[in-house]
Amino acid sequence: MKHLDLSELTALLRECAGQEEGVDLDGDVLDTPFTDLGYDSLAMLQTTGRIERDYEVTLDGIVDGAGTPHAYLDAVNRALAAQEAA
């Protein structure tokens, strides 16, 4: 079953949008808002596009309100589970 975890997400964020100076993405960032991690809407769009392709899932309208890695991962994994079930 396909699943996205925090380390996979932070690796993709790094690759798609770089890393803000002074931010430790390997630390406890699960509930840190993306904006505090230095990621703007473009960074999230680029990363989401990448996940959609890599995981063959549609996230249009699904992750838009997810402001933290926690909420984002929940939304993505729900979509992956729903897709698996369908």
Added chain:
Amino acid sequence: MTTTSPVCAPSPSPATRPGTAVVTGIGVAAPNGFGTAAWWAAVLRGESGIGPITRFDASGYPVRLAGEVPGFVAADHVSSRLLPQTDRVTRLSLAVAREALDDAGVDPAGLPDYGAGVVTASSAGGFEFGQRELQALWSRGSRYVSAYQSFAWFYAVNTGQISIRHGLRGPSGAVVSEQAGGLDAVAQARRQIRRGTPLMITGGVDSALCPWGWAAHLADGRLSTADDPAVAFLPFDAGARGHVVGEGGALFVLEEAEAARERGAAVYGSIAGCAATFDADGSAHLADAARLALADAGVTRHDIDVVFADAAGDRAADRAEAAAIAGLFGRFGVPVTAPKSMAGRLLAGGASLDLAAALLALRDQVIPPTTGTRRPADDCPIDLVTGAPRRGVRLRTALVLARGQGGFNAAAVVSRAD
């Protein structure tokens, strides 16, 4: 005024008129040197930056030489967050803009609200970035196109990113007129100074060294196919056979003269006059642009101490430019030089780099040489400075000429500060 000027009422030095735009900072990225000091030293040594292309495999193309900016490590100049969303042309532009601001010793944050803007020249935008995204689109599908493509390739990208990095909220924009753009942008920035914006960052930095950009240059057919860097680009030479493309350019901090003086800024010189014309009917109007720029600066041809030529490296275009210069100044009537022989033609960056050379020539009282070309062709009756720098001439005012493919002409007059 030079001693040869005709008797007339002396006008105030252009650098002291209100609303005058003076250059207080210079940043450079050139094939023969990254950073103003490194580049200028190389220019005076006559050191060329033209060599075999390393940025892509050019072995299959009929042109394999270019001028690449050496030693540029993007991560040293651009944040990790910006790297995925910027083309090389934007990374170079950001580095060069920072050098210009540092050189001017000005912190834009200290200026009045909306007190600083950016006008850059562009030619093809972020073309290498664009090639990657076109490849993603055509080979894999639209979902593979980057979210950054919507701005990373477009013509205003360098202006936008410089504005964002330094918080410059004044009037800004981008101008495209091929090789003439490097002067047209400066002319436009100077207008904003006149209209009341105290500081502008302006000029051009360009780069499109990727196979897709190469295809465009090859289709154009003006490139030299020589494989020996020493003879590939020979402006005004009887053996001229086309030009070499390079990357880089220069950006300037332009300030209103009074404001610059008040803050005690070191001034390189003033942008005393600018003009642009177009060859709509097949006849050349480069000389008209030069005349208009002189008039705009309030100087006569006798005041011009050196001309930085467009230097196409094409026989017909060289003849036309030599005729324009000789027509204006007389045969062999003024020293002419083309230090771009060491860098290649840099698209929107070329004329800006020439402007930087002109300002530094005025500062150091030295005319940088045209390399490669040993002597101008018989049908180019100009006093071309070749071989070594020419010293011992009094340099107060310089004329910079530029031509953009398609008929664009631009000219700028720069005057020494004092």
Added chain:
Amino acid sequence: MKRVVITGMGVVAPGGVGAKAFWELLTAGRTATREITLFDAAPYRSRIAAEADFDPAEHGFDPAEAERLDRAAQFALVAAREALADSGVQDTLDPSRTGVSLGSAVGCTTGLDTEYAVVSNSGRDWAVDHDRAVPHLYDYFVPSSLAAEVARAAGAQGPVSLVSNGCTSGLDAIGYAAELIREGSADVMLTGATDAPISPITVACFDAIKATSPRNDDPATASRPFDRTRNGFVLGEGSAVLVLEEFERARRRGAPVYAEISGFASRSNAYHMTGLRTDGREMAEAIRAALDEARLDRTAVGYVNAHGSGTRQNDRHETAALKRSLGSHAHDVPVSSIKSMIGHSLGAIGSLEVAASALAITHHTVPPTANLHEPDPECDLDYTPNTAREQRTDTVLSVGSGFGGFQSAIVLTRPRLAEAA
């Protein structure tokens, strides 16, 4: 200070070629948005656009010209010819005193897209095959070719350039042209903008940032500026070219005058390449500076031709900017977005909006915002929903906002006022 007036106009827009067809579409409140026909858009998120029905042969381009000239160049040439004929200026032109300032956000992107596919073997080869390239590829590569084409057509030998400031290119090109006349660098300028962005790469890049509307099941009502249900802009294409002339010169030759360009200003947000601060302060500052240059009080503004792209963030940003700059007058003045009808043609749209603004003055009519049925509570101005409004219109403010952070404002006034000023 020299003054600058519009004495000629040419338009290529979705819904019709020519200024007359353009104005009829706008005042009828008809929309020209539809399913994309220019290429197969089936795989895309947004498959709708406002396309111009444009047959090169019908406009006198022979097959070789039609092949050489990018669609954006063809638009600009047709618009320029109409503008020159409309102004009657051609016989009086001094080439050395005539210039061109043409805007374009994405240049010859359609030509580049098509040619790339050929030389790269549909994206398979990084080392593209230059031998398969068309001889005019360089003209697509450096889009100053667009301005050069117009300059050659008009015989202009004065200052010529392409202004490329993203989606404010059109407004900025016109503002720049007016400045060249005011400072004495030219007496006549052909100015405006052109863009033909409905190509795979442009549709794909706006898909990637979800900026365009995915309302594929109802293309005709997809562009919904200021409406609660708006979900992005609809891509458009086209060109408007204006003849700008020094006022005294126009008066001497008895030229018809649409409007005076009374003020122009631009500012940058220095904030984000695509994002906007919600308070609209830089656009408000551009509006204030443009009115200042026009020496007009904000209450003089009789119609605001809005940027109104129909994205969530733009329409709120713009509403905030109008309130910030016009104060309580923002609630009294009619506002509308013609993008509701002809889509968003990137750099070209500013020129089309200035043309519409000049026509609003000529006809004392405010074009409507189509598809506005459920106003967004946060967009609480009078957006002239669905029906054009006949009303006295002497002063129009047109604004634009673009990627890169550019915010521009231009003020047009009735020529009668101009003469009295």
